[in-house]
Amino acid sequence: MNYTININNKECSAEQGETILDVLKRNGIKVPTLCHLKESMPTGACRMCIVEDMKSGKLITSCSFPAAPGMEIKTHSQRVVEARKTIIELLLSNHPDDCLYCVRDKNCELQNLSEEHHVRERRIRGKKNKEKLDLSSASIVRDPEKCILCGRCVTICEEVMGVSCIDFINRGNKAFIGTSFNQGLNTSSCINCGQCIMVCPTGALTEKNHFAEIQSAINDQNKTVVVQYAPSISVSMSEEIGLEPGMDNNGILNAALRKVGFDFIFDSSFAADLTIMEESAELIRRITNEETLPMITSCCPGWVKYAEEFYSDLIPNLSTCKSPQQMMGAVVKTYFAEKQGINPEDIYMVAIMPCTAKKFEAQREEMVHKGISDVDAVLTTRELTKFLKLYGVDMFNIDPEVTDSPLGFRSSAGKMFGASGGVMEAAIRTAHFKLTGKELVNFTIPQVRGFEKRKETQIKISDLELGVAVVNGMANAKVLLDEIRAGRKDIQFIEIMACPGGCIGGGGQHIGTDDKQLAQRMKTLYDIDKKETLKVSHKNPEIIELYQNFLGEPLGHKSHELLHTHYQKRDVMI
């Protein structure tokens, strides 16, 4: 049923089941929101979105109030505007006044709202929040002082990630957000995905920062500082830097990193190709030897930790392959070090990732080989931008350069890792070739592309019928995993990415990324694949060389030692 409601003296069409906010948005009327999260049940926690209902004379929250026929709404009456301003002043009354020192300075919703509402003096003085930082996690830092209790982090952690390691604790003016028994995040079931950072309106949530260590490595004459960047970085950094969204900034990124002073620059997509060589071989081995199936990808460290906590019975299903980040580190500190005549201990490996969980992964004890860790420090996309600024790199005035070699060359299959479905498609391309000696027709598997929560399809490789599934968003994976647990047998290969859309939507990306930009990133990755001629990992000449000169065979002895690992059940408060 369609009807109209009167908004600001104009009749606007509304549909059954819509909230007032839905109607406002569709009609291009902007009201501020703080606690609202699209696709979640409204909580009405912040009251920023109030509008005046002229019939009842009440101020109502537009995000949670259903539109009804005959309503008369004013969105910017004097009363509404003043009330909103008071709400902001109240939020600020106990908020630390350290915008100058805050990571979210100039990208903070509270700051923006305060500016938009002309809050220019301190009318209401409250006692400032005084709480300790939670620095326990390898990835996430929580600063309760800056929390405005909007609850978005709680919602995303529960509904999108299916983790629920945080909630409101206590009540009234004693309420705060914390883990079970208010312990450090590191002892909770937090998977370090960083999606809570992505939705936090303030600086209450940030990634753990390693600038100082990286800087001192760069300044250390005895260190060779090597950097790798994940497949999605070059297509997702634009928004942070102010370049046109959706561009592939590969070349200027190489140049910029060289300007900063990194000695060698690699694209982790090379290691993604390497992962594909190992993972497709593992898939074929598992099928041929009738080992545990379905095999599930293990590139996503958020998902790996989730498996260790919630689905430890499925750990045998996890591919033993390390993620590209770790494989890159492992070959740089062995093969590359040998070739260059550098002592592996003098190599400092930095990884630029779209992901906060990669920080956790880098410091896992499984990722240390002969006392040397594969990767020493991880920067998120956001931190990368800050780093480039620190070193005065002008991204608008820079000529593209190429990566270093060997280990610098990549196929477009490796590049696709950045999008949900990319690992699957890349792996199938190589598995197809290995099983049949022929390339996959057209190379593409459109059924596993796109943003749907779950993509399933059957792939025929000669007489093998392969059932595959691709899921993104941890909560969506949970549904599929329960089906597997319950005995579903028609799927042999699963790709799981914890973040919505895959790494392009990772928790280390630009805060404030919208759906359009996200879609653009995915499109750019697939455009690269369309345009380029080297579409399969197994034809990457530097991969072939790496196997010939160093690794031998996929799943061989060296690979086993450097590129594979095992995971274990993890005891945390669930």
Place this chain on the structure above:
Amino acid sequence: MGNIKNILEKYQEPSRDNLIPILQDIQENEGYLSKESVVQVGSYLNLPSSKIYGVATFYNQFRFLPKGKFHIQICRGTACHVLGSATVLQELEKQLKVKAGETTRDGLFSVEVVACIGACGLAPVITVNGEFFAKITPDSLQAIIEDYKNKEQ
């Protein structure tokens, strides 16, 4: 732990609606809600323990540490409030170096804030293991605590 299992078994339908009664039941039997018991309730009701902790801390009635040997209840009802129970609580927390709801490290004292205990004539009032102490001042409070400490030695 077997205890918790017995309690849970009383609630045949593992539904979220039973959460509060289950927690009350556990507290009554165990004296407090331990991490282990919360995790167990969580797996029984299929609820994350953070949610249970969130719900339990919403109410004043739940404690998360075992009671001390001497359990002090301090009344924060209206009459006691008017006669300065806020200062008494502050003083108590200062002297014992714990917050309301907590237990001292040596396990001797625990503090619980209660709403009116119906002894308004004695305000501000505290009880120690059920024994009443009237018209508390910072000094008398210190004497009471010392007294119990000595009893222990």
